[in-house]
Amino acid sequence: MSDTIASPAATGADQPEPPRPARRVLRTATDAFLRRREASVLLVAIGLVVYFQASTPIFLTTDNLRNIAQATAPTAIVAVGIVLLLVSGEIDVSVGMVAALAPYLMHYAIDLYSIPAIPAILLALVIAAGIGFVNGFITIRLKVPSFVTTLGTFYLLYGVLLTTSHAYPVAIPEPTKGNIQTWLGAGDWATLAWCLLVVAIFHIVLTQTRWGLHTISVGGNPLGATEAGIRATRVKTGNFMIVSVLGAFAGLLEAFRINSIDPNIGGGTRITFTAIAAAVIGGTALAGGSGTVIGALLGMLVLAELQNGFNLLGISANSFFLIQGIAILASMIANQYLSRLRRAGRT
Amino acid sequence: MEAAPTQALRVENIAKRFGALTALRDVNLHLNQGEVLGLIGDNGAGKSTLIKILSGFHKPDEGRILVEGEEVALRSVEHARQVGIDTVYQDLALVNELSVYHNMFLNREKIRWPLLNNRLMRRLAKQHLDDMGVNIQDVTVEVAKLSGGQRQAIAVARSVYSDARILLLDEPLAAMGAKEGTLILDLISDLKARGTVSIIIIAHNYAQVLQVCDRVNVLQHGEITFDKPTSQTSQQELTDLVVAEYRAGRAARAANNRRSNP
Numbered sequence: 001m002s003d004t005i006a007s008p009a010a011t012g013a014d015q016p017e018p019p020r021p022a023r024r025v026l027r028t029a030t031d032a033f034l035r036r037r038e039a040s041v042l043l044v045a046i047g048l049v050v051y052f053q054a055s056t057p058i059f060l061t062t063d064n065l066r067n068i069a070q071a072t073a074p075t076a077i078v079a080v081g082i083v084l085l086l087v088s089g090e091i092d093v094s095v096g097m098v099a100a101l102a103p104y105l106m107h108y109a110i111d112l113y114s115i116p117a118i119p120a121i122l123l124a125l126v127i128a129a130g131i132g133f134v135n136g137f138i139t140i141r142l143k144v145p146s147f148v149t150t151l152g153t154f155y156l157l158y159g160v161l162l163t164t165s166h167a168y169p170v171a172i173p174e175p176t177k178g179n180i181q182t183w184l185g186a187g188d189w190a191t192l193a194w195c196l197l198v199v200a201i202f203h204i205v206l207t208q209t210r211w212g213l214h215t216i217s218v219g220g221n222p223l224g225a226t227e228a229g230i231r232a233t234r235v236k237t238g239n240f241m242i243v244s245v246l247g248a249f250a251g252l253l254e255a256f257r258i259n260s261i262d263p264n265i266g267g268g269t270r271i272t273f274t275a276i277a278a279a280v281i282g283g284t285a286l287a288g289g290s291g292t293v294i295g296a297l298l299g300m301l302v303l304a305e306l307q308n309g310f311n312l313l314g315i316s317a318n319s320f321f322l323i324q325g326i327a328i329l330a331s332m333i334a335n336q337y338l339s340r341l342r343r344a345g346r347t
Numbered sequence: 348m349e350a351a352p353t354q355a356l357r358v359e360n361i362a363k364r365f366g367a368l369t370a371l372r373d374v375n376l377h378l379n380q381g382e383v384l385g386l387i388g389d390n391g392a393g394k395s396t397l398i399k400i401l402s403g404f405h406k407p408d409e410g411r412i413l414v415e416g417e418e419v420a421l422r423s424v425e426h427a428r429q430v431g432i433d434t435v436y437q438d439l440a441l442v443n444e445l446s447v448y449h450n451m452f453l454n455r456e457k458i459r460w461p462l463l464n465n466r467l468m469r470r471l472a473k474q475h476l477d478d479m480g481v482n483i484q485d486v487t488v489e490v491a492k493l494s495g496g497q498r499q500a501i502a503v504a505r506s507v508y509s510d511a512r513i514l515l516l517d518e519p520l521a522a523m524g525a526k527e528g529t530l531i532l533d534l535i536s537d538l539k540a541r542g543t544v545s546i547i548i549i550a551h552n553y554a555q556v557l558q559v560c561d562r563v564n565v566l567q568h569g570e571i572t573f574d575k576p577t578s579q580t581s582q583q584e585l586t587d588l589v590v591a592e593y594r595a596g597r598a599a600r601a602a603n604n605r606r607s608n609p
């Protein structure tokens with residue numbers, strides 16, 4: 001019996017079927033592509049590029065692409081964290097406030113405590129991890145639903161931010177100017193490069209590592225995962241910490257890019273909600289157990305394209321929200337429909 | 348007690364309460380080396396609770412557990428696995444969103460640091476299922492797409508191939524068709540013939556219990572009330588035992604009713 005299974009395994013092929021005519025292979029490939037949740041979002045993103053480029057020739061200029069990249073990157077980084085947390089069955093609405101607070105933490109560390117630039121940046125990230133840990137602790141140990149927990153920490157952090165900063169923007173600390181600022185956001189394509197790096201890393205984490213598998217398990221079947229000995233507490237808390245750190249990182253990138261530390265980075269709730277919207281449009285279910293990091297990036301790209309394109313066409317920003325709302329609802333409905341199709345599709 | 352120099356597993360005075368509800372009052376039970384022990388009892392008798400205590404999932408409120416003569420305080424499911432206990436839970440503990448092979452290696456993943464060794468897990472999963480005679484063509488499909496019996500087969504295969512020395516099977520036959528049920532029973536017989544694992548199996552089908560087990564225990568009112576080798580009991584006796592209680596209860600209720608409405 002082991003002889004018969006040895007051959008496909010030895011070649012390492014997933015499907016031990018004999019070679020097929022090219023057309024069928026092509027059809028299976030298209031099929032496999034369309035089954036991927038990211039596919040539909042990618043098609044929408046490409047469709048928007050075609051539409052906007054046809055409507056206004058400046059859409060695909062380097063300058064405008066940079067604008068789109070800069071609008072996409074920080075929120076996509078937050079969305080990556082949101083995806084992991086949603087897959088594990090929780091949510092974090094405080095992450096936007098962590099993004100706003102992190103540059104201030106760096107500023108306090110450097111300008112008030114004379115800590116050198118790099119350690120100050122690391123300190124801000126570590127404090128963000130601490131905030132994520134507290135979110136996890138309250139949610140899991142004290143059994144407060146994560147939406148409520150993080151709603152609480154959202155206001156708490158807002159209070160901390162406003163009282164310590166007196167709601168005034170401040171300048172980027174002197175010691176970070178130059179290389180650090182350029183690399184961490186001010187460079188033309190810096191935020192996009194970081195964003196792609198974060199997406200690549202966490203795509204692998206979610207799909208190819210033990211952590212990702214356990215994240216899916218804990219969100220998909222909390223009781224079963226625990227019965228199998230997976231430490232749900234550890235997995236969820238870890239993901240709360242990942243979101244917070246990514247939020248802080250996105251906030252720092254954004255501060256360096258706009259060359260000012262502003263308490264209204266991302267408009268408080270804006271970055272959080274946009275990140276959740278991107279994750280949802282990208283095909284991540286709020287119920288936990290499934291989601292894609294690349295989908296979230298594409299979802300964010302779609303939102304950024306829409307906003308940018310509307311801008312270029314001179315359509316009022318107000319109707320952008322109309323479209324965003326429709327996009328969220330439509331993609332959720334499509335997701336439901338597609339996942340039913342997918343389920344029916346095979347064995 | 349007078350049996351065997353080493354018992355694979357021994358449970359003394361285990362009690363477990365959930366708030367006001369006492370699921371287990373005083374459970375004493377042993378499992379000899381290489382033995383298959385059938386555990387039967389009503390729905391809600393506490394069988395699964397006992398299994399979950401032995402699997403490290405629940406902590407008992409009282410009592411002690413000895414594995415191969417040594418007392419152990421099971422800290423977690425992982426700890427229980429380390430001392431050689433593996434479990435097929437009644438709810439199977441499968442993750443619908445994951446593929447068959449990921450489920451078969453859930454929390455025991457093969458790693459090629461820092462990544463999963465998917466290729467190895469795929470190959471082993473396929474091999475184990477084939478060895479067992481389970482018919483699953485593609486181990487990369489999500490378990491959500493499988494039938495109840497196939498899911499159960501995966502959960503059983505996962506434990507059987509875990510190198511555990513003590514297997515706890517909580518209703519492994521519940522969703523099985525005739526062929527698959529026989530498949531699992533044969534598998535258990537094979538394991539018994541090898542003599543390296545000791546097994547506790549929970550089932551409601553007494554014919555199957557008698558077919559595969561060496562000894563039967565009945566759990567009632569949070570205690571083991573019956574303990575006999577299968578050769579000295581019969582389906583009739585087991586049925587009577589469990590049903591007698593129900594009959595007695597019904598008779599008492601009927602008498603009560605007669606008294607209250609003359």
Ligand SMILES: Nc1ncnc2c1ncn2[C@@H]1O[C@H](COP(=O)(O)OP(=O)(O)OP(=O)(O)O)[C@@H](O)[C@H]1O
Binds near residue numbers: 368393395
């Ligand atoms: N986690 C829990 N919290 C509260 N009560 C529980 C819990 N688990 C089990 N119980 C209760 O303990 C009792 C025993 O349940 P258990 O699942 O062990 O029964 P069982 O013998 O396995 O029944 P079945 O044959 O139906 O599987 C039941 O009354 C049940 O409601």
Ligand SMILES: [Mg+2]
Binds near residue numbers: 395396437
């Ligand atoms: Mg049970």
